[in-house]
Amino acid sequence: MQKILNGYPNIAVALDEVASKRYMLVCDSSFQFLPIKDCFKPAVVFNQFTSNPLYEQVCKGVELFNDNRCDAIVAVGGGSTIDVAKCIKLYCRMDHSRNYLDQECSDSHIPLIAVPTTAGTGSESTRYAVIYYEGKKQSITHESIVPNYAVLEPSLLKSLPLYQKKCTMLDALCQGIESLWSVNSTDESMVFSKIAIETIMYHWHGYIEDNNDEDARSIMLAANYAGRAINITQTTAPHAMSYKLTSLYGLPHGHTVALCLPEVWMYMMEHPEKCIDKRGAEHLDFVFQWLGQMMLCDSAYKGLMMFRAIMFSLDMPAPVSNTPEADLDILVHSVNPVRLKNNPVALDEETIGTIYKKILL
Numbered sequence: 001m002q003k004i005l006n007g008y009p010n011i012a013v014a015l016d017e018v019a020s021k022r023y024m025l026v027c028d029s030s031f032q033f034l035p036i037k038d039c040f041k042p043a044v045v046f047n048q049f050t051s052n053p054l055y056e057q058v059c060k061g062v063e064l065f066n067d068n069r070c071d072a073i074v075a076v077g078g079g080s081t082i083d084v085a086k087c088i089k090l091y092c093r094m095d096h097s098r099n100y101l102d103q104e105c106s107d108s109h110i111p112l113i114a115v116p117t118t119a120g121t122g123s124e125s126t127r128y129a130v131i132y133y134e135g136k137k138q139s140i141t142h143e144s145i146v147p148n149y150a151v152l153e154p155s156l157l158k159s160l161p162l163y164q165k166k167c168t169m170l171d172a173l174c175q176g177i178e179s180l181w182s183v184n185s186t187d188e189s190m191v192f193s194k195i196a197i198e199t200i201m202y203h204w205h206g207y208i209e210d211n212n213d214e215d216a217r218s219i220m221l222a223a224n225y226a227g228r229a230i231n232i233t234q235t236t237a238p239h240a241m242s243y244k245l246t247s248l249y250g251l252p253h254g255h256t257v258a259l260c261l262p263e264v265w266m267y268m269m270e271h272p273e274k275c276i277d278k279r280g281a282e283h284l285d286f287v288f289q290w291l292g293q294m295m296l297c298d299s300a301y302k303g304l305m306m307f308r309a310i311m312f313s314l315d316m317p318a319p320v321s322n323t324p325e326a327d328l329d330i331l332v333h334s335v336n337p338v339r340l341k342n343n344p345v346a347l348d349e350e351t352i353g354t355i356y357k358k359i360l361l
Helices: 009-020 027-034 055-067 079-091 162-181 187-210 214-233 236-250 253-270 281-294 300-313 324-331 351-361
Strands: 001-004 023-027 044-046 074-079 112-118 126-131 137-140 149-152
Touching: 001 009, 001 027, 001 187, 009 112, 009 149, 023 027, 023 055, 023 351, 027 074, 027 079, 055 079, 055 126, 074 079, 079 126, 079 137, 112 187, 112 214, 149 214, 162 187, 162 214, 162 236, 162 281, 187 281, 236 253, 236 324, 236 351, 253 281, 253 300, 253 351, 281 300, 324 351
Parallel strands: 001 149, 023 044, 023 074, 074 112, 112 149
Antiparallel strands: 126 137
């Protein structure tokens, strides 16, 4: 069972409970500027990875971990940093002479402490990680890589660039919304989604515009709840459609998924007859109406318009393509059909193409 701790003093608590004699600190280049850097005793440091981490980089981390006989991992950073730490934990006890991606996963029982420095993916509370192998995205999933501890310290958000704050906050909002309408939603996941969505709606403006400490604390907690919701349900069509937009146009994930979500949302409201959720179209309509209320509106449609208004207020435009027709073909054929199975309304290739056109035009 994961322990979620609030405030930087709890970093020491987590480290004490782990009782590590030699841990690996996984961090990025921004670590040296963080106000909590002195909370960590000398450790084996691994920071040789990119924002979209590569399999080969993770392998170097595994090698460093084992060569130094480390017995725990502490990840301090954004989603990519935590993903790298998760993969090192997962792979460190595997056969190092074979490709880790080809091997059966099992729990290495290495303690993992995650200290997120962004409020977006909620990776500190999920069983998912993303790395890239031979140019292709690899989605890693295993229950054992949920960090043993997640330490939430909102002061770490203060130094984030404004655009990154916008993108990560939107990612959290999208995850909360997608989890709510997912065919895999449960009573528990819906509670997590509701907390995430409503908290973001009440605090996003103060967090983005005023850099308010209390708003930052609320947004960090909301992102964690969104991650916990997605950990149960997985993501849906907006996430599936966002990944190629990110690689094709060089936009952050939070930006592209927020471009996809309102178009998918609109299509689903207009086509209840294509509902594939076993609970039926009435359930989906209830979810949309409830979502509208979470968006602080009195109808599902107004909730959707509120999402668009937030995007406009944040100045998050769609990318401009010089070769729209060629790009559309690439985009349509990039969507992972497995993720579409979690979407409550069926989307065929033609529909996906139409949605992409609306996004780009």
